[in-house]
Amino acid sequence: MIYLDNAATSWPKPPEVLDSIKEAMDLAGGNPGRSGHRLSIEAARRIYSCRERLAEFFNLTDVLRVIFTPNATYAINLVLKGLLKPGDSVVTSGMEHNAVMRPLRFLEGQGIRIKTAAGGADGTAGEDEIEDQFDSTTRLLVCTHASNVTGIVQPVEKLTALAHRRGVKVLVDAAQSAGILPIDIRRSGIDFLAFSGHKELLGPTGCGGLLIHPDIDGSQITPLVQGGTGSRSDLEYQPEDWPDKFEAGTANLIGIAGLEAGLKYIQARGIEELREQSIKLRKQLLEGLSVIPGVKIYGPSDPEAAVAIVSFTIKNKNVSDTGLFLDEEFGILTRVGLHCAPVAHRAMGTFPEGTVRLSPGLFTTEDEIRKTLLAVRKAARS
Amino acid sequence: MKRWGVALFHTTSCVMQAEKAFLKAGLKIKLIPTPRQFSSDCGIAVRFEWVDLNKVEEILDFSGIEFDTIHSIDQRDNIRET
Numbered sequence: 001m002i003y004l005d006n007a008a009t010s011w012p013k014p015p016e017v018l019d020s021i022k023e024a025m026d027l028a029g030g031n032p033g034r035s036g037h038r039l040s041i042e043a044a045r046r047i048y049s050c051r052e053r054l055a056e057f058f059n060l061t062d063v064l065r066v067i068f069t070p071n072a073t074y075a076i077n078l079v080l081k082g083l084l085k086p087g088d089s090v091v092t093s094g095m096e097h098n099a100v101m102r103p104l105r106f107l108e109g110q111g112i113r114i115k116t117a118a119g120g121a122d123g124t125a126g127e128d129e130i131e132d133q134f135d136s137t138t139r140l141l142v143c144t145h146a147s148n149v150t151g152i153v154q155p156v157e158k159l160t161a162l163a164h165r166r167g168v169k170v171l172v173d174a175a176q177s178a179g180i181l182p183i184d185i186r187r188s189g190i191d192f193l194a195f196s197g198h199k200e201l202l203g204p205t206g207c208g209g210l211l212i213h214p215d216i217d218g219s220q221i222t223p224l225v226q227g228g229t230g231s232r233s234d235l236e237y238q239p240e241d242w243p244d245k246f247e248a249g250t251a252n253l254i255g256i257a258g259l260e261a262g263l264k265y266i267q268a269r270g271i272e273e274l275r276e277q278s279i280k281l282r283k284q285l286l287e288g289l290s291v292i293p294g295v296k297i298y299g300p301s302d303p304e305a306a307v308a309i310v311s312f313t314i315k316n317k318n319v320s321d322t323g324l325f326l327d328e329e330f331g332i333l334t335r336v337g338l339h340c341a342p343v344a345h346r347a348m349g350t351f352p353e354g355t356v357r358l359s360p361g362l363f364t365t366e367d368e369i370r371k372t373l374l375a376v377r378k379a380a381r382s
Numbered sequence: 383m384k385r386w387g388v389a390l391f392h393t394t395s396c397v398m399q400a401e402k403a404f405l406k407a408g409l410k411i412k413l414i415p416t417p418r419q420f421s422s423d424c425g426i427a428v429r430f431e432w433v434d435l436n437k438v439e440e441i442l443d444f445s446g447i448e449f450d451t452i453h454s455i456d457q458r459d460n461i462r463e464t
Contacts, residue, residue, distance in 0.1 A: 030390075034393030036415020036426050044426065048398035059461045064395055231393045241393045 001331040004367045006361030007148050007176060007309050008335055009198045009205055017202055017261040020359040024257035032251050033230040045347075050260035051243075057263055059184040059210050064242040067210040068251055072175040073099040075210035076226070078246060079171045080104060080142075086111030088139040091168070092253050093125040093154060094118045094347045098340040100173055102374075105140070107182065113137065120333045121348055124152060127162050134166050135139070141170045147290035148227025149307030149344045149357065153181065157188045162191060167246040169216070175199060176307055180278055181263070182271055191216055198257060200264030200307075202362070207255030210246070218242055224248065274362060278308035281360040281369055288373035294380045298348050298355055311348075311355035313379045319356050322379050326343035326356075330375040334358055383456050385432040389442070390420055390450040397426045399447045407441055407447050420453060 004010050010032060013337035024046055031038030032047050050068045060066065069075045069169040080103045084090065090104060094116055104114050115133040117125040128139065141163040148152045160170045170190040172293075180201030185193060195206035212218070219240065227248030228237040239245055259263060264273065287296050294315035300306050314322055323336035337354040338345050358370065391397045397413065404411045410442055416427040430438050432454055442449050 033397075034425055036413070041413045042425060044394045044398060045401075051395070063395075063399070229393070233425075239392070241396075243395060244393050331460060 001333065002364075002372060003333050004358045004360055004368075004372065005333050005335050006364070006366065007151075007199065007339075007357065007359035010200060010202055010361045011214035012267045012363060013022070013202055013204070013258070014262065016265055017258045020261035021204065021254045021258045024254050027256070028253065032252070032253055033228075034228075039350070044234050046253065046257050046260070047251055047348060050256045050263070053260055054209065054211070055265075057267070058178075058211055059186050060214075061186070062214055062242075065212045065214065067243045067246045068205055069154075069194075069208050069210055069213065069246075069254060071198075071253065072173060072194045072196040073207040073208075075192075075208055076100055076142075076173060077103045078210055078224045079192045080107060080140075080192050080210065081224060083169070084139060087137060089128060089135065089137040090142060091117060091133040091138055092142045093100050093130070093144060095125070095144055095149070095154070095339065095344045096142065096151065097144060097173065097344075098147055098342070100144070101173070101343055105214045106345065107247070116343070117154065124154065125159075127155075127158060129163060130159055134163075134168060135153050138166065141168050142173065142288065144173040144175075145183070146174075146307040146309075147299070147341070148176050148302055148309065149341050149348070149355070150311050151176070151306030151359075152180055153306055154175070156190065157267070157371060160189050160191075164362050175183070176309070179215070179266055180271070180275055180307055182275075185211055187211055191214065196242075196322050197259040197262070200362075201268075202265055202330050203258060203259030204255050207252050207259050218245065221246075223248065225296050269362075277362070278360065279303050281364055281366070282306060282308045282310060284366060285360070285373070286360060286367045288369070290381050292373070292377050295376065308361070309357060309359045312376075313350065313353070313355050314376075317379070319354050322356050322376075325379050325382065326372075326375055329378070332375055385454060385456045387430045387432045387435050388414070388417060388449065388453045388455055389430065389438060390416060390453070391424050391427070392448060392450055393424055394426060396448050397424060399430060399445070400428050400449065403441050403445050403447060404428065404430065408443075409437060416445065417455065417458060420451070424433060424450075426435065438447040 028042035032043035142299040175196040178195035197203035229244035
């Protein structure tokens with residue numbers, strides 16, 4: 001089997017991640033911070049330790065501004081629904097995932113305006129196009145860091161600086177970039193960074209989070225859910241303390257324990273080395289696909305302009321047939337269709353058919369890519 | 383009779399921060415369930431040796447870790463507010 005669906009979730013996970021999950025269950029299996037016994041305390045320690053590592057990883061000094069959520073979607077919803085008020089407007093890039101677009105379309109019904117900066121066919125939104133969308137009601141710019149369809153990396157630091165000059169806050173969807181592109185919250189000034197724990201950060205599914213810049217006043221943000229936090233239990237109202245305000249309900253201990261092991265793995269190998277490897281694999285895919293007759297590649301041709309994602313179609317072939325052919329004949333696992341990002345596919349002109357997406361991961365080998373290219377060649381001929 | 387101090391916090395995360403800071407300073411501490419006679423803010427509290435009170439206060443002040451209150455208890459659980 002050749003797994004090329006790491007943009008959906010990374011697989012396999014490093015053995016350390018599985019060990020850490022089992023160890024957390026065995027040695028720290030209490031409810032984190034709820035009870036005073038040793039298993040509960042140990043569980044709280046594991047969670048705090050991961051919080052600390054995430055803060056270090058993304059260069060956030062205040063550890064309490066790391067909020068755990070079930071996934072990036074939840075983190076994005078938390079910011080959009082917790083911050084925006086009727087009358088506000090939001091600017092987005094033209095490459096957003098439905099994790100951004102669906103909550104925004106919901107909020108549209110509540111008096112929030114959405115303006116999309118249409119970029120080029122590859123979905124890049126230039127500074128001018130973004131700036132053209134800003135007006136006096138613009139409260140937030142939402143931008144995906146790396147597209148889940150083409151992998152293209154948006155210049156989020158430049159866009160953040162631009163937004164801040166206009167007094168606009170910035171939410172970055174780092175689902176595809178966290179763990180493979182270095183992100184420095186303090187240097188970039190990103191106000192809200194939503195991340196997925198189970199993609200490039202190598203944790204299990206069901207864990208993600210939100211990092212909030214020190215300049216953001218937490219009292220402006222309403223939590224998405226209210227409930228038990230293990231703190232201020234005498235109150236029937238949600239506490240204002242970070243991170244409890246945003247983390248009602250029992251935390252995903254095993255997910256977070258696995259995520260920390262994933263972070264450690266990345267830190268040990270070095271994000272630069274991992275990035276280089278991913279560029280190499282993307283380059284190999286681009287070069288190999290570009291010489292197959294009938295194959296059309298979407299997204300940037302510069303291997304360094306994107307994370308390890310390549311989208312393509314084969315002339316006169318249905319993408320789902322291609323996906324099934326690659327799976328059944330060669331055991332190559334891809335993702336076909338719209339990738340939960342109809343906006344991006346519209347920008348690329350691939351709506352509603354979609355594309356075949358290949359997303360190598362940290363454990364993909366050059367030999368697997370070579371075999372995949374041979375298989376695509378056969379698919380194009382079949 | 384051994385006299386202990388108990389530091390109370392608003393959140394578990396702050397207890398975790400305090401634990402790390404106290405251990406780094408070499409203090410002998412233990413995380414315990416918050417004694418019921420005190421505030422119910424957070425289920426876990428930090429118990430320390432009362433002779434270390436000044437150091438505890440110094441560490442909390444210096445690090446900026448948010449805390450609620452500090453109390454003293456002795457082995458028979460007689461409470462002395464500070």
